[in-house]
Amino acid sequence: xxxxxxxxxxxxKRKMQSKELADKIGISNVNLSVLKTGKAKGVRFDxxxxxxxxxxxxxxDILEYKEE
Numbered sequence: 001x002x003x004x005x006x007x008x009x010x011x012x013k014r015k016m017q018s019k020e021l022a023d024k025i026g027i028s029n030v031n032l033s034v035l036k037t038g039k040a041k042g043v044r045f046d047x048x049x050x051x052x053x054x055x056x057x058x059x060x061d062i063l064e065y066k067e068e
Contacts (some may be wrong), residue, residue, distance in 0.1 A: 002065055002066055002067060002068055003038070003063060003064070003065055004038070004063070004064040004065070004066055005035060005036060005037075005038045005062065005063065005064075006061065006062055006063070006064055007032075007035060007036045007051070007062055008036055010055045010057055010061055010062055011055070014055050014056070016054075016055070018032055018033070018036065021051070021054055021055070024050075024054040025047065025050035025051055025054055026050070027047065035047075048062070048063075
């Protein structure tokens with residue numbers, strides 16, 4: 001896939017556990033794991049906004065495009 005999810009990187013930078021982020025943004029650990037591993041087919045803008053707010057970052061800090 002050409003879209004890279006850097007959610008683990010941002011969690012590490014903020015010293016936050018996945019469970020804590022999932023609780024803050026109101027999604028299950030399973031759904032957050034699907035996002036983190038890049039297996040999600042898409043992400044809702046309101047979910048992306050909640051992640052950015054909780055991690056105090058920009059969408060570009062989480063999502064990255066790389067040519068295959």
